[in-house]
Amino acid sequence: MKNKVFLLSALLLSMPLLPVQAADAAPESHNRQIDIDKVVVTKHQAEVNNVSFPYTAETGTQPVWDEEGNPTATLFYTYYERSDIKDKSKRPLLISFNGGPGSASVWMQIAYTGPRALNVDSEGYPLQPYGTKDNPYSVLDTADIVFVNPVNTAYSRVLPGKDGKMPSRDAQQKMFFGVNEDVNYLSSWIETFVSRHQRWPSPKYLIGESYGTTRVSGLALALQNKEWMYLNGVILVSPTELGIKREGPVDVANRLPYYTATAWYHKKLPAELQQLDLMDVLAQSEQFTLNTYLPHLAKGSYVEVADRQQVAEQVAKFSGLSVQAVLANNLDIPTDYFWKELLRDRGQTVGRLDSRYLGIDRKEAGAEPDYNAELTSWLHSFTPAINDYLRTSLNYKTDVKYNMFGPVHPWNREGDQTGENLRQAMAQNPYLHVLIQSGYYDGATNYFDAKYSMWQLDPSGKMKSRLSFKGYRSGHMMYLRYEDLKSSNDDLRAFIKASLPKEGQAAKY
Numbered sequence: 001m002k003n004k005v006f007l008l009s010a011l012l013l014s015m016p017l018l019p020v021q022a023a024d025a026a027p028e029s030h031n032r033q034i035d036i037d038k039v040v041v042t043k044h045q046a047e048v049n050n051v052s053f054p055y056t057a058e059t060g061t062q063p064v065w066d067e068e069g070n071p072t073a074t075l076f077y078t079y080y081e082r083s084d085i086k087d088k089s090k091r092p093l094l095i096s097f098n099g100g101p102g103s104a105s106v107w108m109q110i111a112y113t114g115p116r117a118l119n120v121d122s123e124g125y126p127l128q129p130y131g132t133k134d135n136p137y138s139v140l141d142t143a144d145i146v147f148v149n150p151v152n153t154a155y156s157r158v159l160p161g162k163d164g165k166m167p168s169r170d171a172q173q174k175m176f177f178g179v180n181e182d183v184n185y186l187s188s189w190i191e192t193f194v195s196r197h198q199r200w201p202s203p204k205y206l207i208g209e210s211y212g213t214t215r216v217s218g219l220a221l222a223l224q225n226k227e228w229m230y231l232n233g234v235i236l237v238s239p240t241e242l243g244i245k246r247e248g249p250v251d252v253a254n255r256l257p258y259y260t261a262t263a264w265y266h267k268k269l270p271a272e273l274q275q276l277d278l279m280d281v282l283a284q285s286e287q288f289t290l291n292t293y294l295p296h297l298a299k300g301s302y303v304e305v306a307d308r309q310q311v312a313e314q315v316a317k318f319s320g321l322s323v324q325a326v327l328a329n330n331l332d333i334p335t336d337y338f339w340k341e342l343l344r345d346r347g348q349t350v351g352r353l354d355s356r357y358l359g360i361d362r363k364e365a366g367a368e369p370d371y372n373a374e375l376t377s378w379l380h381s382f383t384p385a386i387n388d389y390l391r392t393s394l395n396y397k398t399d400v401k402y403n404m405f406g407p408v409h410p411w412n413r414e415g416d417q418t419g420e421n422l423r424q425a426m427a428q429n430p431y432l433h434v435l436i437q438s439g440y441y442d443g444a445t446n447y448f449d450a451k452y453s454m455w456q457l458d459p460s461g462k463m464k465s466r467l468s469f470k471g472y473r474s475g476h477m478m479y480l481r482y483e484d485l486k487s488s489n490d491d492l493r494a495f496i497k498a499s500l501p502k503e504g505q506a507a508k509y
Contacts, residue, residue: 018053034155034397036074037063040396043083046115047134048141054083055140059289059396060193061155062193070162072175073134075189076155078394079103079146079197080115089201092143092232092496095190097150099211100135102408105147106386107378108209108237112479112487115149116393118385123356124480126377130384137489142496143205146193150186150215151176152406155398162258168480178412178498182220184226191220191227203500205234207492210445210476213239220432230292230429230507235492236436238445238476242419244453249297250280252332253289256318258446259338260285262355265441268342270317278473280337286448297331325390335443338367349373354475355441373477379404410461419457426463431507433466433499437488439478440471446473456486468495 025203038184039060046055058079063071085091096113101300110132111118117135119127120345139145149156151172158176158426167175177427194200208216213236246254263269264281273281295309298305303311309323318325319333320342326333339350340361347364351357351374359373384402390396426432436454438447454467470491472478479485 011231019435031232034074034076034157034398034400036071036159037061040394042395043395044115044393046138046140048115048138050176051141053141056081056083056136057084057394058488059390059394062189062196063159064151064189071159072167073151073158073185074156075151076149077146077193077430078109078114078390079144079193080140081144081197082140088144088199090203090500092203092205092500093199094139094143094145094205094207094496096147096210097212097215098146098204099209099215100153100405100408100482101150101177101211101215101411102153102403103211103260104386104402104404104406105149106154106382106402106404107477108207108479109118109147110382110385111477112237112485113145113207115140116389117485118381118480120381120480123484124474124477124482126381130381130388132385132389135485137486139493139496141488144199144202144492148186148189150182150408152408153403154406155400156401156406157400168456169249173410173412177408177410177416179214179218179418181412182215183222183418184504187216187219187222187226190223191229200229203496205233205235205496206231207235207237208333209237211240213237214242214416214418217242217422220385221421221497224425224428230431231425232431232501233433233435233495234425235495236434238438238441238442238478239436239450239453241449242422242453242457243416244419244456246452250334252297253294254448254452255333255335255338255446256289256293256315257282257285257448258355258440258443259319259321259333261340261440261447262338262350262443263318265356266320266343266350268320273317282440288314288318290446293331317385334367339369339443340367351375351443351475353444354439354477354480355443355477378477381404419453422464423457426458426466429507430509431499431501433495435492435495436467437467437478437491438469438471439475439484440473442476442478444476478506 039058042057046057061074061076066072096108098107110116113195114137115138116132119131119133121127158172206216216234220234264278312323312326315326344364349359349361349369352372354374357374357377359369361370387402402410436450438450440447454469472484474481474484479488
């Protein structure tokens with residue numbers, strides 16, 4: 001079963017590209033277009049951590065230009081600014097991206113850091129009526145936030161060329177749809193945004209989720225070297241591999257602690273592990289993974305039969321699977337198989353991005369789930385909520401379709417050196433700190449891979465004090481669980497405050 005994200009993207013890819021359109025198009029106009037450069041500003045009140053304050057929401061579009069100054073696309077964004085603070089020079093600016101690639105900024109905007117949160121239950125499951133409510137833990141008390149939608153996501157669109165014709169698909173890909181293409185145009189867009197809003201003196205932070213972590217890692221260096229804009233922090237939420245290789249035994253072994261967390265949640269571990277707290281169980285699983293499982297995988301078929309049996313028994317113990325299932329997969333358990341197999345005896349599958357979510361397949365046989373249970377649940381609640389919120393609360397009205405997932409594929413992944421880009425940006429900039437946030441039940445970008453990337457990011461070890469990791473008892477979007485909405489925002493708030501230099505502290509080693 002292919003990832004639901006890619007299925008949705010494929011469907012969207014088959015739709016014709018539309019020229020951009022005006023947000024305030026007159027009723028008699030039948031052109032479905034987004035205005036190239038226009039904003040709507042609304043005023044609001046927030047209460048965060050029992051402190052009330054006013055803020056403005058600026059919703060609109062800002063162009064992307066080519067080297068000749070011609071607009072090639074327009075990006076839709078929402079900018080939240082606390083309006084009771086006059087001096088912005090010390091006020092942090094948080095620039096937020098989601099991932100995909102091809103995903104809109106909706107997820108973190110109305111569920112994590114923004115002033116409004118999704119109307120879901122305490123564990124993150126959909127509730128009706130669909131919509132949003134106040135977010136009492138938003139970091140808007142500490143930083144202003146702009147949520148940016150890359151080309152073809154949300155209302156962002158490619159523009160016709162000087163000849164009035166849409167660029168070919170190949171031309172669009174070379175401009176926008178690839179690891180380095182994405183970073184190149186977005187760094188220029190950020191420079192324009194910062195200049196327009198007079199935020200050059202402000203401390204600046206990038207936050208990205210999932211593929212957004214690839215994006216912001218690349219942007220950290222591009223902003224320094226291309227726009228001469230230096231950051232104070234980069235936050236990686238559920239990070240991708242960032243070009244840091246982990247093929248073969250490392251890739252296989254790193255999955256096991258995630259399997260352990262999921263099996264613990266669904267009460268599939270042996271009694272001696274199940275009775276322990278999750279963190280104690282994970283500590284054991286991580287040690288086994290690094291000290292025993294990984295070395296045995298590296299030996300391949302040259303492991304002694306008795307040792308192979310012993311390792312299989314331990315893998316089964318920590319994964320919740322049978323020894324037979326582990327041996328049948330040669331100790332290498334694919335994630336698709338795990339999501340299908342773990343609860344096969346109950347007739348259920350577990351979610352990919354958040355393994356707390358359950359699905360029901362057409363038949364219990366097979367090696368992979370029919371669909372991603374968590375993604376259907378999220379689309380259930382996010383899609384109506386963002387469409388209603390933009391129109392009714394932020395007064396942004398258009399007939400253009402809000403692309404939860406937009407047509408951006410095929411995506412050029414060649415030359416992904418974003419992890420090295422981030423390391424180089426940190427080395428050049430003593431102010432730059434990095435925070436990694438991961439959910440223990442995320443099977444798409446698992447938390448142990450995130451730890452591994454952090455360990456490999458700085459081989460010299462000289463910048464370890466500027467790298468930190470936080471884990472949560474939820475999945476890919478850890479903030480959907482109410483308890484983690486608070487803790488993840490608190491961690492983010494603490495990170496921002498701790499990474500601000502003290503008065504007179506120079507950027508030097």
